[in-house]
Amino acid sequence: MDYTVRVHTAIDDVDERWDDLMTAARAPVFYRRPFLRAFEKHPLHPVLRTAYLLVEDGSGRAHAALPAYLQRDVDPMRVIAEHYPHAAGRTALLSHAWHCYDTVLPVRPGPGSRSAAGRAVTALRDLASAWDAGLCGIVNADAASPLDAQLTEAGFSGVDIDVGWGLTLDQYTGFDDYLTRALSRKARHNLRHDLREADRAGVGVRTADVGDADLDGFVRLARATAAKFGNADYYRPRLFQDFVRELGDCVHAVELRVEDRMIASALTLTDDTRLHYWAVGYAQKDTPGYSPFYVSYAHVMREAWASGRDWVELGRRNPSFKRRYGLQPRVLRAYFAEG
Incomplete structure (x- = not known):
């Protein structure tokens, strides 16, 4: 043709x-x-x-x-x-x-x-x-x-640059089945422990659309999290909020709060077949007894099954955590040709 x-x-x-x-x-x-x-x-x-x-x-x-x-x-x-x-x-x-x-x-x-x-x-x-x-x-x-x-x-010359992680959702009946069958006893215990402690601490969870999400709070937390890796400007203030607002219905925020203080915010994106756990920021301290990162992960995974999608995508980096929580790796490659 x-x-x-x-x-x-x-x-x-x-x-x-x-x-x-x-x-x-x-x-x-x-x-x-x-x-x-x-x-x-x-x-x-x-x-x-x-x-x-x-x-x-x-x-x-x-x-x-x-x-x-x-x-x-x-x-x-x-x-x-x-x-x-x-x-x-x-x-x-x-x-x-x-x-x-x-x-x-x-x-x-x-x-x-x-x-x-x-x-x-x-x-x-x-x-x-x-x-x-x-x-x-x-x-x-x-x-x-x-x-x-x-x-x-x-x-084009290919070079391995990273590892992407995700999970086929329909191999489990839901979040609880995933915890039971995909995780080791220790990982399952730790995640359930953090969820219980967060509940005792009065952590509230909500899923917000782009018009109602606290995007300024997300950027503040995400920049602090990314700064640990020297990459805070991956989330440039004002620019990132404006970008996310432009996405419209395909983006949601899963926000965790203690009273009026937001301690974690995760942005999810959706397409026809996937829910993407795209970005997260979380408090680095003042959350005794539980990790807001782990609690946020659990609630995003619940959202993934509730979405009816086939696959949850969790992007790059943090391989130790993702391997421990039963996620599936794939090698990401860059292909270059010089002019």
Whole structure:
């Protein structure tokens, strides 16, 4: 099949064919219009230029797509610094944004899917050349996905950069079944202990939509949590709140409070098949007898089963905790080609 690639510079310049393709491809929330529009209006990291590559057949039907961002000196996870240090200071055209830990190449299922995916990859390299990018790539992709072979064949070098974690929800009847069958006796005891102690301490829990969530409180807690890893500006004040508000109905906050004091806040994102435990901030002290991080985790996992989704996604980092709590790992890989 012959394909044409069109390059758009704003998501709202692309009509409903984008949304139809993302639904057909079961693409994660990071590829849906609300997230892309929010990132355009309130970029969570600096972007020089934005592109949406749409692969179409002769009738105009979309078969594959990629968002891509031209950037310079943006490396919050230190992927380029550690694996391509000689590219520091050069421009890079990358897909997806760094705040996406679930990078895919959305392709319409069918006999022409591999060809359409290949056309999108070629178009990404062509655009990098046209924009004089020193580095071109796809980051945070599942190393076990078909994308690995496609990118390797296209001349991209893959490097393992992190591990993503998640859980298939329908293998358990609910949160209590998960505690019983997935966790060791010690891990199960510790989590139930923290939930009991939080209840005794009068911790209240609520799930709030974006219009009612305390986003200022979330950013305060999240920055303090991230500061332990030298990455507080992953949550830039005002910018992050504005971005989250733009997401609309696909984002919720699970908030924990003692009286009027918020001690933890977790942001969840949803798409057709997944609930994403996207971000969390929590108090570092003054919660004797229980961990607000563990209590927050338990309530988000309850939300995951209540959502009716197939999978809960818990992103990157904190491997000791995630392994202990029965989550499933997958290697995340970055694929780079130099200009």
